[in-house]
Amino acid sequence: MKLIFFKINDMYKNRFLRFQFLLDRSEIKNPKILLMRTVKLFLITIVLITTLWSCEFLDYNELDQYNKDQMLMEFSRVKSLLTNVYSYLPTDFSSVNGAMRASASDDAEHVWEVSDIQKFNDGSWSPLTILDDQWNNMYSGIRIANFFLKETDGLTFDLIKYNVDYPELMKQFAYYPYEARFLRAFYYFELIKRYGSVPLITTLLTQEEADKVTPSPFNTIVDFIVSECDTASKYLPVGYSGLPASETGRATKGAAMALKARTLLYAASPFHNPTPAVNDPKWIAAAKASKELIDLLGSNYLPLEDYSKIVNNLTSKELIFERRQGEDRAFEEANTAIGFEGGNTGTCPTQNLVDAYEMKATGLGIKEVGSGYNATDPYATSGPTARDPRLAMTILYNGALWKSTQTVQTWYGGLNAPPALNATKTGYYLKKYMIESISLNPENPSTAIHVWVLFRYGEILLNYAEAMNEVYGPEGLGSAPLDNLTALQAVNIVRARPGVEMPPFPTGMSQNAFRDKLRNERRVELAFEDHRFWDIRRWKIGPFTTNIRGIDLTRDPVTKEITYTLKVVETRVWDDKMYLYPIPQSELFINNNLEQNPGWF
C-alpha cells in the first residue's frame, strides 16, 4: 500500500511539473499541444484512479485480532482455548447476582430483601424472570469445548517440531481432548440438573441451526455424560504432579469418575426415578460408579482431611476436582458480618441448618430423646452438651470468635445484631469458605486464593452410602465391586474424619432410618458446598423446606445472660414446578422445538 502512495506522490510531483510547464508562455501559443497535454493529464488521472480502484486501496484495515487459522497455528494459543473451557466451571461464591445459591435452600437466607435470590423463595421466579442463568453460560462453555474438539483434532504444530520441549508439549496436548470432553460433560450435567432435558449439542452450530435444535431427554444426556466420562477416565492421568508442566487443577481420571458417579446418583434419585425396582439398576449403577472411584483412590485418600482444611485449599487431601480462582476478596466483602470492618452481611445460615448438627457425645439429633442438647447453651463446643464440631467450622453464632480478636455478638443491640442496618436475619453468619485472614480495611485491603470444591472424597463416600442403602440397606453388600464396603461403613469413614470424630451411625438401622440420618449427615458434611439446593430437588423434599427459622437473642444488661427465642424468618413459596428451572421464555420464543418445563408458563 505504501508503495502505491509513493507512486501517487511521484505522479503528483510530475503533474506539478506539468502545470509549471503549462505556464510557459511559449507553449500557450500552441493550443493544440496544450490541449493534448491537458487531455493526457486527464487521462492519466483517470487511469490512476481506476488502477487504484482495482487495487487494494480499499482493503485497508487495522484488525489486530487472531483469526481461526492463526489461533490453531501455535500450541500456546490452542492451549489458551482449552483454558477458556475451564473458566466456565461453576462455584457458589455469590453465584446468583451476588448471593449464594444456598440462600435459596433451607440452609440460608440472604440478608438483602431485594436480592434476586429472594425470587427463588417468594415465587416471583418465572420464565421471564430468569435466575442463575446457566442456559446461556453453560452453552458458551460447551461451544468452546466443541470448537476445541473439532478444530484441534490432529494438530501437529510443525512449527515447533524441533524444539526441545516438543515431545513434552505433545504429551500434554494428548490429554487436552479428554479434558475438553470431561468439561463438556460437566457442563451438560450442570444443565440437566437445572432444566431436565436440554438440546445435546456436540457440533459447532450456525445461527440458523441454533434456532432449530430439539431437546434430548434427561436420560439420553445422562447416558452421554456417562459414556464421555468413561472415555475420558480411560485416557486422563490420575494426577498431574509428575507430568510435564505439573499443571495440577486439570481434569483427572478421578474427576471424570466422580462426575459419572454424581450423575448416576442424580439419575437414580426419586425425582428422576420415582418408582425404583427391586435391585434397581439405576441405584446399582450409581453405587458401582462411586465404588470404582473409591477403589481407585483407595487408601491414598485416607484418613480424610481435617474438616476445617477442606475448602480454599489447593492441597486438601480429599480434593478430587476443584474450581480455582485468583486472589480476591469479593466473597468476604459479600458475606462479612455487619459490625466487622468492611462487613455488610450477606448469607445468613438458618436455624434449620444449625438444628441439623447432632450432638458430639451421643451422635443423636438435638430433638432425639437423650441427645443431651441444652437449649440455653446451644453452641457448646466441649463437654457433654457439645455439638458436632462441624457447626463451629461452618457457622458464626453468638460468641464465636472471628478474626481471632472479636467475638460475634448477635444479641439485640450487639455489635453484629439488630437494630443495626443489614444485621443478620437468622441470628447467624457464614463461616465456611470465608478466609479469615483477608483484611477489608479500605486503607489496606488484602486478598487470597479461593478454591471451590467440585468433587471430594467425602462426597463420593456419601454418594456411595446413599446408593448402597437404597439397594442393599445400611449393612448389605452386593456383587463385586460392591462386595466389601457397606453403606454404614462408608458414612462412618466420613464421620470419623480428624477434627470431627462423631460417633458412628449405629448398627441395625432400618433402611428408612438410615436414609434420614444419611441425608442429615450429607447436609451437615456438605453444607455450603452447593449440594443442599440440588439434593432438595432430587429427593423431592421441596415442600418440607419452606419454613425458614432463625433465632433472636436478648442479653440481660446486668447479668449478661442470653435468652434464645426461636422465630420464623420466612415462609417460602414452594411449587413442584420448581424441581426444574424454567427455560427462558426468550428461548421458547425463538425456537418452537423447545418445550417449557411442566408447571412453568
Place this chain on the structure above:
Amino acid sequence: MKKYSIQKQLYLWLILLLINYPGIAQQKLFTGTINDENDNPVRNARITIKEQPGMIIFTDDNGKFNIPGEKGQILEVMTRDQHYRSLRLEEDQIVLSLNKNDALIPVGNRLELRKEELTSAIGIVRADELVKSSVINPANSLYGKIPGLTVLQNGGTNWNNDPDIFVRGVETFGIGNFINTNILTLVDGFERPLSSLSLAEIESVAVLKDAAALAVFGLRGANGVLLVTTKRGTGNGLSVDVNYEHGITKAFRLPEFLDAHGYASAVNQAHVNDGLDPLYSQVELDRFQSGSSPYLYPDVNWIDESLRDFGSGNKFSISFQEQANTVRYFAVLNYDEEQGLLGPVNENTGYNTQISGNKFNFRANIDMDLTRSTKFTLNLAGNLGNSYRPGTENDETDIFKAIYTIPSAAFPVKTYNDAWGGTSAYDNNPVGLISASGYSEKGRRELMTDFLLERKLDNLIKGLSAGGFVSFDKSFDYQDSYSRLFQYEQITPILDPVTYAITDTAETSLGTTTTLAFNSIPVSQWRRTTFGANLRHSTDWEDNKLSSMLLLQSEELIRTGRNNTFRHLLAAGNIHYSKAGKYFADLAMSINGTNTLPEGSRTGFFPALSLAWKMSDEEWFNANQIFDNLKLRASWGLSGNDQVIQNINLNAFTPGGPYYFGANNNPTGGYSEGRLASNPLTYETSYKSNFGIDASMLGMLDLTLDLFYNKRKGILVETAGSVSRVLGVDPAFSSSGIVNNKGFELGLNIYDNKGDFTYHLDGQLSYARNQIVEMLEEYRPEEYLKRTGQRINQSFGLEATGFFRDATEIADSPKQTFAIIMPGDIKYKDQNNDKTINEYDEIPIGYSTQVPEFYFSGLAGLKYTFVGIEAFFQGTANYTTYLNTIGIFWPLIANSSISNYSDDSWTPATANTATLPRLTMSENANNYRPNSIWFADASFFKLRSLELYFDLPSKIISKLKLDRMKVYARGMNLFSIDKIKIVDPEATGITYPTVSSYNFGIQIGF
C-alpha cells in the same frame, strides 16, 4: 464614483484593442441595467460574455453597464451576492431584474445551479444571515437557519463546543455506543469540520436533504450533507471589510443550590425519611443560619465564590478581495478571543487561571486564469487556536462538578489557618481547583489546502471542460499542562454531647501541595488527502439545455486511534436537463467504495431521479394573480451510509476467561471465539422520496414546502434477540434494521416596504418523525415494551402514579423490586398486572431523547431608513430529556448538594402536593431510575438573537470615503421559555454553562 466608471470603460476598450479577437469588426456596444427584485440597482455585478473570456465589466452605482459583443453571444451576469443570469444578446438595451430564482445554490462537487433550475431539496443560508451570530464555531450560527437542519446546542465553552447536527432528524441507530448518525460536512467540496473555519470566511452553508442532491455522495450522503462554501474574490477593485465586535458573556442559567441551613435541614429530613435520627441538632442548624462560626459551620455559595458574573470577548476580522486582471482573490484574517466566567483567577504570579480561548483563522482563496481557458485555484486556510484552563485533571467539568455537587455547608473556602477547606469526603474545593491547581493550555494547529485546475476543452468538444484537484489537510491538537495539587484542611468541631457547645476543634491536613508539574501530550490529530478529476460538459439547442458532470475522487482520512482510517473511492455523475426554462430533470448517480466494509459489499451504486416543473411559466397560468412563481419538485433515489463497526465481518478470537493451574495457582490466559462473523455485511441504504413546492405570492411572500418519506434499510443491529443462546457464542450482527422517517419542512418569508419602512418576517418549521420498523428485537413479553415501532432513542421508564403514603399502602401495593420501599418513595403503575413492579412495567414516556421532532424558528426584522431591529427565535417540540444530574436534579446522594429543584420533595406534611420523591441519603434504586418523573419535556423556545443596528446612510459614508458602515448591538440567547427552568434545557448535565452574550460591533467596508 462616476469618474471611476468612465475609467472603467476606457480600460475596457483598451483591453478590446489589445485582444486580437477574430471578428471584432462585427462587435457593437450593448448597454444594460441590472436591478434586484426590489427594483434597486445592483452595483458591482460582474458582466461577461461567454464567448469572450477574459473580458470583465462591472456595473456602476446605478446598476448600468456597457459591453461590446455581438448578437447571438451569451451575456452572463454574476452579482456579489451570488445571483446569476445568462441571456442571448439580441436587443441593444438590456434590462435585467434578478430575483430569488437567480440565486446560485451549491449542489456539491463545486457545482452550482440557479435556484430556478433546482429539482432537489436544498436549503441554504448565506453570509449576511450567518454573521448575525456572535459565535466562534460557525456551527453555532446555524440554529434554525435552514429548514430541515436540526442543530442542538451543547454545553461547554464557546471555543470548544460543537452542537449536534442532524438533517431531517435521525433515521438510523448504532449498536451500543457506536455513532453512525454523523453527517458529512464539506468545505469547498472537501470533508472538513465546520469548527475549523471562522464565520468571516463563509459565503454560504447549504444543506442537501433529498436523494437527488445526495446521490452523488454515495455511501456518505444518507445522513445529509452540509456544503460550506467559502468566499471568493469578486467585485471591481479592491474592497476591504473590517469588523470588530466586543462581547460580554453571562451564564445563561445557573442552578441555585440551597444555603447551608437549607442543606442541613434537607439532610435532616433525608435522615428522618431513611428511618434514622437527624444528623444536625437544632443548635447546629441555628449556627448554619446565623453564620456565627463561618469556619466550623460554613455557608458557602460555591457559584458566587467560583464564578464571576460576566466574561468578555473580542472578535476582529479584516478581509480583502479583488478582481485584478486574471487573478481574483479573497483573503481574510480573523481573530476571536474570549475570557470565561471563572472568578478567583489572579491568585498566582506569572499566570492566571481564567478559562479562556482564542483562535486565529486565515484564508486566501485565489483564482487565476492561467490562460483564457485554464483556471487555477488555490485555497489556503488554517487556524491556530489556544485555550487555557486551570490545571485540573480532566477539563473544566472537574470544576463544575465540584461547584454543582459540593454542599454549601461542607467546608469553608479557606480555613482560619488560611488553608484550603476540604474534607476527606470532598477533596475538590472548587476555588482551590480554580486557583491552586496550576494551568493547562491546549493548542490546535490546522492547515487546509486545495489546488484545482480547470481547463476548457471547447476545441475538442464544444462545452467540454476538464479539471483535476488535490487537497490536503492536517490538524493537530496538543495539551501542555502545568498542574499541581494542593493541600487542604478539614476542621471538625467537637461538641458537648448534651449542650452541643463547641468544646474543641479537630484539624486534619489532607493531601499535599506540589509544585507545577509539566506534562505535554498530543491529544489528537487527523490528516486528509483527496484527489480526483472531473469532466464537465454543457450544451444547448433550441430551448433545451443539457449539462453533465463526471467525477472521480479518492479520499483518505486518518485520525488518531485504531480503526480510525477511512478511505473512499467515488465515481459520480450528474445529468441536468431543462426545456424551455420550465421543465427540469436531473439524473444523478454514483458508485462509491469504502474501506470500512469487506470486499464484495463495500461498493454501492446510488442513483436518483428528480423532476421539476415551473408551473408559473406556463401560459395558461398567467391569468393567476396570486402566484408570481410556482414550481413543483419531485425526487426519488438512494443514498448510503458506511458508518459501521469495522472488521465485524471476521470471526476474531478474543481473550476470554483465564484459569489457574499448577501448585502455585498460576493464572493462565484463555482465548475464546469472538462474535460470529457478520456476513453478509453491508452499508445502510436510504430510499428517499421528496416532494416540494417553491412559490412566491403577491410580491411579498415566498414559500417553500418539502414533504419527505425516507426508508433506511441495512442498519446494523444485534441479533441476540432472534438467535437462541444455545449457540454458545455472540451471534453475528445483521444489516437488517429498517427505519422509516417522514416529515416536512416549511419555509415562509414575508417582506415588504412602505416608503422608508421595510420589514420582513421569516418562519421555518421542520418536522421529522422516525419509526423503527425492524431491529431484530429480543423477546418482550408485553406489547408496550417493544422498541420496534417506536422512535429511535424513545425514552422508556416506569410510570409514576404518586408517592407511598405509609406502610399500609406499601403493603397493599404491588411489590416494587428495586429497593426497600419507604413512605415517600415513588409508586409505580403495574402495567401488566402481575402484582410486581419490575423492568416489565416500563412504558414509552414522552419522545426521543436524541432529537426533537419539531424544530422551528422565526425572524422578525424592521427597518426605518437606516435604523433596524431584528429578533430571531428558535424552538423545539416533542423532545424529552432525562434529568439525572446528581446535585441538580438528584439531590444529596453520593454526598452531593441539593438545588432548589428539590423544593417540592415529599415530606409527610406535603404528601398531597409533592412532585418529587422523598429526600434520601442513599442511592435509592427505586426512585432514581428512568421513570416519568425524571423524563421531562425538553421543548424550548429561545430568543437566539436580538439586534439593533444602524446602516449608516450613504451621505455620511461617502463623506468618510467608505463603502458601507454598520454599527450594532446584539444580544444572543437572551431567554428561553421551557419546562426545565433551572438550567438550559439543551445542557442539563454538568458542563461549562451555556452563555448569553451582549455584543457591540462595527462593520466597515471600503
